[in-house]
Amino acid sequence: FLEQSEGGIEFLHCAALKACPVGGVLDVLASYNKNEDRPTKHGAECASIGEVVLAQKHFPNENIVFDSPCKTIPELKYALSNSIHLNIDSLQELERVKLIYQSGETHKGGSIGLRVNPLVGAGALGMFSVATLHSKFGIPITSITAEEVADLPWINCLMLHTGSHGCGLDLLVDGVAKVVDFATKVNEISKKKRGAAQIRTFDIGGGVPAILSTENEICKFREYAQSLKERCPELFSGQFSKIVTEFGASMFARTGWVASRVEYTKEIIDEDQRRRTLVIIHAGADLFLRKCYAGTGCHPLSLHSSKGELLPVVELGEKHSLFGPLCFSGDELSEKNGSVEFARQAVPGDIVVVHNAGANVISLFNHHCSRNASQVIIFRSNEGDITLNSVRSEDSVQGTVAFWG
Ligand SMILES: Cc1ncc(COP(=O)(O)O)c(C=O)c1O
Incomplete structure (x- = not known):
């Protein structure tokens, strides 16, 4: 300007x-x-x-x-x-x-x-x-x-x-x-x-x-x-x-992403007779409201090992569908009835990263199913030196309970 x-x-x-x-x-x-x-x-x-x-x-x-x-x-x-x-x-x-x-x-x-x-x-x-x-x-x-x-x-x-x-x-x-x-x-x-x-x-x-x-x-x-x-x-x-x-x-x-541990996985054989792993993580429609309810927003997903190593998205890899923790089936971060393919099958303890999460994500957080709002960490990079700063702690269960009066 x-x-x-x-x-x-x-x-x-x-x-x-x-x-x-x-x-x-x-x-x-x-x-x-x-x-x-x-x-x-x-x-x-x-x-x-x-x-x-x-x-x-x-x-x-x-x-x-x-x-x-x-x-x-x-x-x-x-x-x-x-x-x-x-x-x-x-x-x-x-x-x-x-x-x-x-x-x-x-x-x-x-x-x-x-x-x-x-x-x-x-x-x-x-x-x-x-x-x-x-x-x-x-x-x-x-x-x-x-x-x-x-x-x-x-x-x-x-x-x-x-x-x-x-x-x-x-x-x-x-x-x-x-x-x-x-x-x-x-x-x-x-x-x-x-x-x-x-x-x-x-x-x-x-x-x-x-x-x-x-x-x-x-x-x-x-x-x-x-x-x-x-x-x-x-x-x-x-x-x-x-x-x-x-x-x-x-x-x-583009400045933010959400990372969650994989809590559980389930295996199904889908309509194409291929193995598909259903992955349950700790972020869903409580944070990605627009994605889950309105189908808007573009949030690519990546899978990382428990140590953070990236397991790339590959064609004809292992098929996955990613779901949040809430108690309704629309709580899905992969495209509706879609899938994302990673280099290997996800297992509990892996980390899923949901990208493009810096806007209209934590600001739309909701308490459906009384989940806690998450921690927020700011990262800064200065010529390769990365510093991390926690600027918001995760809510406590007591805090979330108090929300309801
Ligand atoms: C008055 C007003 N200003 C600014 C914005 C921000 O728009 P955007 O996030 O698309 O830049 C909005 C979005 O709802 C708005 O209503």
């Missing part, structure tokens, strides 16, 4: 906490902010007041963005009185914020944005597409005019998010271009009315495709920024003094 800018633009890259709220990971991001020479800053995009308070443990208030379609009046006041950037999600919320703002009691000068639904349609996965006619998010671009926004000079940001997984770069760029055009109109009106551009911050949301299939391996931030520059050069030319991004899956997915 910085490469595309002609200078003078502040970039704030907010990590979508819903993808990875682990404190130790946020500490890593926050540590980059300590380097004064870095022209870009990191912050947090928050989908709830809980995420806002979590973000405050790691980032200064001015690096926090509060999005949510369901903010209460006390939550709005909390954001406004703490100078946390607020993106208003609906016309009703706009009325609430107008009243709070006009009362003057709580607003301490944080910037206020309006989330606009650009109505550019759905990507490949309806569940993650939000720029549709039926979307619950944002104010449809056809439901508010540039004149109406220009009548609210305290709105100084426009925000959009077209969708996540499955929205190709072209669709994302379409969404941004529509809202940049809208912002340009607001600024033309405000310049005539008040002699100054009103929309100075532009928040492009998240959504760069992360991992849908093994072919889609490369994270496309540079390509996205280049396409945005081609399609809406105004974004990088200084019309806006600050650009905010809210990437989640693309930022974290």
Whole structure:
């Protein structure tokens, strides 16, 4: 993004906490902010007041963005009185914020944005597409005019998010271009009315495709920024003094993996009269919710010996199906009714690694079957030196029991 800018633009890259709220990971991001020479800053995009308070443990208030379609009046006041950037999600919320703002009691000068639904349609996965006619998010671009926004000079940001997984770069760029055009109109009106551009911050949301299939391996931030520059050069030319991004899956997915001991194996002879080993491990739909319930996400599996040596995936090797620990049959990490073939048959004590688990995995953990949430270890590699740091301990059985009251 910085490469595309002609200078003078502040970039704030907010990590979508819903993808990875682990404190130790946020500490890593926050540590980059300590380097004064870095022209870009990191912050947090928050989908709830809980995420806002979590973000405050790691980032200064001015690096926090509060999005949510369901903010209460006390939550709005909390954001406004703490100078946390607020993106208003609906016309009703706009009325609430107008009243709070006009009362003057709580607003301490944080910037206020309006989330606009650009109505550019759905990507490949309806569940993650939000720029549709039926979307619950944002104010449809056809439901508010540039004149109406220009009548609210305290709105100084426009925000959009077209969708996540499955929205190709072209669709994302379409969404941004529509809202940049809208912002340009607001600024033309405000310049005539008040002699100054009103929309100075532009928040492009998240959504760069992360991992849908093994072919889609490369994270496309540079390509996205280049396409945005081609399609809406105004974004990088200084019309806006600050650009905010809210990437989640693309930022974290590849950075993490889940490792589990094989607890048990069972042997069956399958429909093709081949031996297949059913493998039971300690991670399933309690962590890989999207994979198990919605069939989305791409999580390659690898088998390692008890000492960690990789036993490669091979064609016509030993067939395996991998299952989690939960008490229902959809708790499967291999493709549904599918299999993965390893160089040898898995045995109890081996280790299974589930890849691409850095985003929307621990953040979606659920207590179905009262399993404990797992330990989280951060690894850093410095010229071959690897350091490991436990940043979250595994929950105790007592803790999990306490969850149920
Ligand atoms: C408002 C908003 N911003 C950012 C994100 C993060 O999207 P992604 O993980 O696809 O980058 C989401 C995802 O749901 C979102 O709703």
